[in-house]
Amino acid sequence: MAGQEDPVQQEIHQDWANREYIEVITSSIKKTANFLNSFDMSCRSRLATINEKLTALERRIEYIQTRVTKGETLT
Amino acid sequence: MPLVTRNIEPRHLCRQTLPSVRSELECMTNITLANVIRQLGSLSKYAEDIFGELFTQANTFASRVSSLAERVDRLQVKVTQLDPKEEEVSLQGINTRKAFRSSTVQDQKLFDRNSLPIPVLETYNTCDTPPPLNNLTPYRDDGKEALKFYTDPSYFFDLWKEKMLQDTKDIMKEKRKHRKEKKDNPNRGNVNPRKIKTRKEEWEKMKMGQEFVESKEKPSRYPPTLVYQNGSIGSVENVDAGNYPPPPQSDSISPPSPSFSEDNLPPPPAEFSYPADGNQRGAGVAGLKRSSVVSPSHPPPAPPLGSAPGPKPGFAPPPAPPPPPPMINTPPPPPPGGFGSPATPPPPSPPSFPPHPDFAAPPPPPPPPAVDYSTLPPPPLSQPTGGAPPPPPPPPPPGPPPPPFSGADGQLAAPPPPLSDTTKPKSSLPPVSDARSDLLSAIRQGFQLRRVEEQREQEKRDVVGNDVATILSRRIAVEYSDSEDDSSEFDEDEWSD
Numbered sequence: 240m241a242g243q244e245d246p247v248q249q250e251i252h253q254d255w256a257n258r259e260y261i262e263v264i265t266s267s268i269k270k271t272a273n274f275l276n277s278f279d280m281s282c283r284s285r286l287a288t289i290n291e292k293l294t295a296l297e298r299r300i301e302y303i304q305t306r307v308t309k310g311e312t313l314t
Numbered sequence: 315m316p317l318v319t320r321n322i323e324p325r326h327l328c329r330q331t332l333p334s335v336r337s338e339l340e341c342m343t344n345i346t347l348a349n350v351i352r353q354l355g356s357l358s359k360y361a362e363d364i365f366g367e368l369f370t371q372a373n374t375f376a377s378r379v380s381s382l383a384e385r386v387d388r389l390q391v392k393v394t395q396l397d398p399k400e401e402e403v404s405l406q407g408i409n410t411r412k413a414f415r416s417s418t419v420q421d422q423k424l425f426d427r428n429s430l431p432i433p434v435l436e437t438y439n440t441c442d443t444p445p446p447l448n449n450l451t452p453y454r455d456d457g458k459e460a461l462k463f464y465t466d467p468s469y470f471f472d473l474w475k476e477k478m479l480q481d482t483k484d485i486m487k488e489k490r491k492h493r494k495e496k497k498d499n500p501n502r503g504n505v506n507p508r509k510i511k512t513r514k515e516e517w518e519k520m521k522m523g524q525e526f527v528e529s530k531e532k533p534s535r536y537p538p539t540l541v542y543q544n545g546s547i548g549s550v551e552n553v554d555a556g557n558y559p560p561p562p563q564s565d566s567i568s569p570p571s572p573s574f575s576e577d578n579l580p581p582p583p584a585e586f587s588y589p590a591d592g593n594q595r596g597a598g599v600a601g602l603k604r605s606s607v608v609s610p611s612h613p614p615p616a617p618p619l620g621s622a623p624g625p626k627p628g629f630a631p632p633p634a635p636p637p638p639p640p641m642i643n644t645p646p647p648p649p650p651g652g653f654g655s656p657a658t659p660p661p662p663s664p665p666s667f668p669p670h671p672d673f674a675a676p677p678p679p680p681p682p683p684a685v686d687y688s689t690l691p692p693p694p695l696s697q698p699t700g701g702a703p704p705p706p707p708p709p710p711p712p713g714p715p716p717p718p719f720s721g722a723d724g725q726l727a728a729p730p731p732p733l734s735d736t737t738k739p740k741s742s743l744p745p746v747s748d749a750r751s752d753l754l755s756a757i758r759q760g761f762q763l764r765r766v767e768e769q770r771e772q773e774k775r776d777v778v779g780n781d782v783a784t785i786l787s788r789r790i791a792v793e794y795s796d797s798e799d800d801s802s803e804f805d806e807d808e809w810s811d
Contacts, residue, residue, distance in 0.1 A: 253340075254343065258343075261343070261350060268350070268354065290375065296382055297378075297382060301417070303389060306414075307396065
């Protein structure tokens with residue numbers, strides 16, 4: 240009896256091991272994909288805040304420049 | 315349904331039919347591992363795409379930061395050089411200096427095809443393209459692109475633009491009316507004083523709760539919103555949908571022309587017997603007979619001359635009776651022959667004119683109303699000799715066929731060909747002396763005027779800015795300047811008293 244089942248059992252054992260291996264790989268792929276998505280989102284939000292600050296700074300500097308520069312009287 | 319930006323392929327690892335192998339489990343494992351490798355490949359591609367986008371954005375910000383840092387440095391230097399004693403402080407200087415206006419750059423075309431992320435663009439490109447309907451565009455009379463009738467991505471923008479321009483025109487017209495009224499009644503005084511605005515109404519409205527406030531804003535205010543009882547927000551723009559004029563339809567010009575041509579068809583054959591009678595008494599009776607015979611036979615000749623376009627075979631028989639008998643056979647053959655079937659028209663034309671058999675082709679005596687028959691005599695002369703008239707008529711097919719029609723038929727055929735070829739030069743048509751000709755020339759000029767006006771309007775619109783921002787700003791400026799002008803005029807009246 241053991242002799243009959245050994246090769247089949249071995250095969251099934253091997254198959255289960257392979258499946259676990261594949262499962263580990265696929266779950267890490269999903270984790271990587273999730274990480275990429277969240278990284279993308281957080282990066283975009285931070286870049287957007289930087290953009291806002293930059294535009295505010297640019298406007299302030301433009302105002303200060305016009306206040307400081309003399310000789311800009313128009314008609 | 316939102317589209318997935320990045321889809322990792324292949325989606326399913328082991329949903330495949332197995333090849334017939336001995337060890338199926340091993341086969342499955344290998345197939346699955348191979349698909350895992352493919353998935354890793356697409357994942358790395360998308361990761362590279364993500365990081366690329368973030369990198370470009372960060373780069374732009376880095377350049378902006380560096381330029382800002384330069385400006386700050388320069389400003390710092392300048393400020394330290396400032397001397398408060400040197401500063402000129404004059405009242406005139408304060409008033410005459412231009413007020414500071416910051417350059418507000420409005421972001422436009424945010425959701426354009428250019429700003430689409432690349433993976434989504436690739437997804438779009440896997441779809442089928444629309445059919446190549448633009449190949450039919452050269453055959454259209456109104457100059458619109460044929461694909462626009464199937465799918466038009468700019469349809470809604472054009473709709474909105476038309477509505478906005480119409481609204482600005484309406485507002486300006488109202489302004490003018492108001493100004494006229496005020497000018498007409500300068501001594502009218504304050505008949506309609508402004509309502510004293512109190513907050514009481516607003517507080518009353520808000521008594522029951524903010525949700526139940528039904529804003530009674532003007533539908534012309536932009537954008538109009540309604541807060542319904544159940545809290546959902548609707549828009550009032552549908553109200554103006556009915557007022558919106560449909561996109562410019564030059565189709566309105568083309569439908570009248572076929573009906574016009576058909577209307578003209580029945581009367582002239584009956585009337586044309588008179589000039590023929592006036593000129594040739596001998597043939598007058600025959601002419602009358604022919605006119606009476608031709609009208610019932612008018613429809614049947616159309617099929618044999620089916621190679622020619624619609625109006626032409628329809629007009630071939632009416633030209634037959636009015637001119638003197640020798641001319642009858644010769645005008646119809648040149649036009650159909652001009653359309654590429656030289657051998658066939660002469661045989662069909664004799665059977666289509668059973669009452670006029672055996673007409674030789676002597677030199678054609680010119681009929682009274684026709685004028686430019688100078689072009690006709692050579693082709694008809696070559697006609698009976700050659701029997702195949704392709705060379706003279708085909709080169710300018712629309713040109714000479716209208717002249718023979720007009721020459722043979724008076725002005726009957728003149729209107730439909732010029733109306734169908736609106737852009738053809740009018741100089742090719744003969745100057746007319748008929749009573750109907752004045753009406754026809756007036757109509758022609760009218761059509762021409764309309765077309766030119768349309769072109770001018772279109773050019774005007776294309777030259778001016780085509781963005782949402784400019785159109786909106788123009789409209790709002792007109793609307794608010796309207797109220798400001800009214801109030802300022804009201805103030806001037808006060809002072810004038």
